[in-house]
Amino acid sequence: MSRTPPRPLTLRDVSEASGVSEMTVSRVLRNRSDVSQATREKVLRAAKQLGYVPNKIAGALASQRVNLVAVIIPSMSNMVFPEVMTGINKVLENTELQPVVGITDYLPEKEEKVLYEMLSWRPSGVIIAGLEHSEASRAMLRAAGIPVVEIMDTDGDPVDAVVGISHRRAGKEIGEAILKAGYKRIGFMGTKMPLDHRARKRFEGMTQALAKGGIEVADHEFYSGGSALAKGREMTQAMLERTPDLDFLYYSNDMIGAGGLLYLIEKGYDIPTQIGLAGFNGVELLQGLPMKLATMDACRSEIGRRAAEIIVARTEDPNVEIEERIELTPTISYGDTLRRG
């Protein structure tokens, strides 16, 4: 189809359609109070029928800021970040601010590029996943002069504010629960490794906790592909063929954990006596499996909400007092696959 775009609508179009002067139309559209209710309604009705929308670019030039919040996350295609987005949206939808989303695929060089593009629009704030960034990205974040909230992870030094959980502690707590339950031969399976710093920190936390009980991880497999059920099945089968005496499997996320669980049920393993399992994320979607997988809620929606609240508060008042480090506390859900010690 070839076509000429329609001529942009102007105040004059609304003025002609409503029979009200351009100046009054402008007052109504800027929400000024010095216009009668009847006139206001006439103008708004005409504007709506025409499909007129005011232009905010000029205002942005004056303020040097647009009402966009840059949200920079690794991926949309697993269940983790859409829930963070939902939390962010819940807060921003009651404000003038809108999220702009950039995807990094867990790659630092891509994060740098996306951040550069977004900052060139002078957004009102940045919400960015993780604490590990390139030097150039950190320089841009520091120089941006807007609120920056790093989310998901609190194990490190933020540029500005941070909202998340300690993944080292999450791994440590799982490690302690595994020890307490008496498991001795532990296997770890991780996807998106080593790019997923948060999964790596959980692995490290668990390893340290186990070491205190004199136990070393007996086998591990890092895989940098997807994270579906089928991948969890495959990895579990391969690991148990290689190291058949494992009695506990810790997965970097619930989806591969659920795949492993379905595989072990089919093969007739006695869970959690013969072998225990735990995932991570508390994916609500997975409630309804034949057995409930042990996991830990990553507080995703709350992280999004709290981060957006910081941006909103700082946008309204740059000097407002805020908590610059918000560490949320996930709790272990034992489900049916991790013995209570």
Place this chain on the structure above:
Amino acid sequence: MSRTPPRPLTLRDVSEASGVSEMTVSRVLRNRSDVSQATREKVLRAAKQLGYVPNKIAGALASQRVNLVAVIIPSMSNMVFPEVMTGINKVLENTELQPVVGITDYLPEKEEKVLYEMLSWRPSGVIIAGLEHSEASRAMLRAAGIPVVEIMDTDGDPVDAVVGISHRRAGKEIGEAILKAGYKRIGFMGTKMPLDHRARKRFEGMTQALAKGGIEVADHEFYSGGSALAKGREMTQAMLERTPDLDFLYYSNDMIGAGGLLYLIEKGYDIPTQIGLAGFNGVELLQGLPMKLATMDACRSEIGRRAAEIIVARTEDPNVEIEERIELTPTISYGDTLRRG
């Protein structure tokens, strides 16, 4: 934390840090070719170390357009729209365009509000889910003077371009497959109904196909809550208690279908002989269940890709010839839960 934001960086800061004149710095940052390679590198290195990012708002004021693409979708929290977003991102990440995401929760009044907000930023294009919009939303889309692509669904009249599948036809094809396989007592379960127009159209398409074989839907349940495994279990159990002689269950999405499947397996139903099942969406995540659920791929990632390609082509040349109606063809995947007739 209370703090004064840093003074915004200017061309002069880059000039001082690099020892190159402001005019030359400006040339380098606008990618002009009349600067030596050595000078260019010096300037870019200094800009990177400082975290300097050029300001694009002024350019937008001149062109009356910003390089944002408004993407308006019902939800982030199921698996459908994140995959559409991934498709859109794959195309836009190679361009200057960035997606801005608005969420409607399947509510027309919220869609209207989100659209209004986004259009006030004069984006370069709009990608919006579905063909059903309020009159005011349609007026805004028509008047915007930018490429508009309605996605997911081709059963109706688009404002401008449309990329999707025919959900009526998808439902009809499943209905025909059910008839051909010899099932006679059919139940339908839908979530997000009646707000999800696409699920409604699939239901209508199936009903029509069954009617041609002289069969009426024996039971149906519409539920407007979430769509997790547990919901699929509950709905399936309730329906089979109410109508125990059903021999086929059609679900509005794969997640509730998978919940139903797990329930039926546990209860010892003989699938697909005693009872058959089908879902919708082709959610890749679900590969790895004990049996493969019959489904239909909704072409989500391709829909996102093709829609973004239209926006990109039209942004480069508003008069370019494009296909204004792209209907993709999903195919039935029979899996282990739908007999081949």
